[in-house]
Amino acid sequence: MVEEAKNYPTDGHFYTGEGDTGFTDFGGHGNCSKNDSRVVAHADCDEANAAVSVAIAAGGLPTDVSATLVSVQNDLFDVATDLAAPLNAGKQPQARMVPGHVERLERAIDHFAEEAGDLSGMVLPGGTLSGALLYQARGIVRRAERAVWAAVQEYPGVVNPVNGRYLNRLSALLFVLARNANLEHGDITWVPEASVRVPAEEEAPAAE
Numbered sequence: 146m147v148e149e150a151k152n153y154p155t156d157g158h159f160y161t162g163e164g165d166t167g168f169t170d171f172g173g174h175g176n177c178s179k180n181d182s183r184v185v186a187h188a189d190c191d192e193a194n195a196a197v198s199v200a201i202a203a204g205g206l207p208t209d210v211s212a213t214l215v216s217v218q219n220d221l222f223d224v225a226t227d228l229a230a231p232l233n234a235g236k237q238p239q240a241r242m243v244p245g246h247v248e249r250l251e252r253a254i255d256h257f258a259e260e261a262g263d264l265s266g267m268v269l270p271g272g273t274l275s276g277a278l279l280y281q282a283r284g285i286v287r288r289a290e291r292a293v294w295a296a297v298q299e300y301p302g303v304v305n306p307v308n309g310r311y312l313n314r315l316s317a318l319l320f321v322l323a324r325n326a327n328l329e330h331g332d333i334t335w336v337p338e339a340s341v342r343v344p345a346e347e348e349a350p351a352a353e
Contacts, residue, residue, distance in 0.1 A: 172229025172238075174303075182296040183304060187228045189289035193312075194221040196282040197319075204275035210322055213253055217315060220246055224308050228296070231303045242307040250314040254321055261325045267335040272327035279323035286316045 163170070169184060171177040177184050200206070201214050223240040230238035258264060270280030290312035296304045324332060336342075 174229065174231060182292065182299045183228060186289065186292040186296040186304070186308075187225055189285075189292040190221055190224050190228065190308075190312075193282065193286045193289040193315075194218055194225075196278075196285040197221070200275070200278040200282050204278045204326070206275055206322075206326070210257075210325070213257075213318075214322075217250075217318075220311065220315075224311060227305050227308055228293070231300075232305055233303055242305055242311055244307065247307065247310050247314055250311065250318055254314065254318050257318070257321045257325055261321055261328065264321065264324055268324070268327075268332035269335055270323070272323075272332050273330055275326035276323045276332070279319050279326055283316050283319035283323065286312055286319060290316065 164179065167179050168176050169179055171181070171184050171187070174181075174183055197214055197218055201211050201218075206214070223242055223246065226238050226240040227242045230236075230241070270284070271277050290309055293304070293309040293312060294306075297306050297309055
């Protein structure tokens with residue numbers, strides 16, 4: 146998602162073979178294993194951004210929701226740029242995640258939660274196509290968040306923890322938007338052990 150400019154080929158080919166050994170030149174972190182927690186977090190955020198793009202493209206979302214999600218996509222590029230730039234590096238990156246990113250999402254959550262109405266209860270991911278895609282994006286964002294926190298814990302003072310807080314709020318926003326998308330047709334409520342429960346009429350003893 147965010148690569149060093151020198152990694153882009155100039156001969157018209159979109160491959161260099163430089164990563165064929167399982168290592169990659171990861172921004173200010175230098176040459177890293179592709180399994181390094183920082184690289185994994187970056188890749189998971191890339192996938193999260195792609196999932197948001199599918200929700201926008203295929204979900205038939207209202208204009209204000211689509212606009213919010215396009216803005217989120219831009220934020221996710223900020224996240225990617227931040228992850229590629231160590232906090233302890235002297236050079237400032239093009240973008241750094243700051244508390245304002247998180248606060249903006251909190252305002253969006255509050256706004257769309259008012260439209261969603263009742264957000265209580267446990268629901269199954271699905272419903273409308275819009276809702277299903279937003280729930281799917283939420284699951285991917287939650288994985289990206291876990292990956293970021295793993296990188297923060299492994300590299301304290303190097304990986305910006307605001308990235309993790311942003312993704313935490315983003316998963317909440319996507320949940321609220323998914324509930325909103327299912328307002329007309331309704332979410333499917335979770336029924337504990339529904340597939341193995343015996344219907345009440347079958348549990349009742351036969352009349353003598």
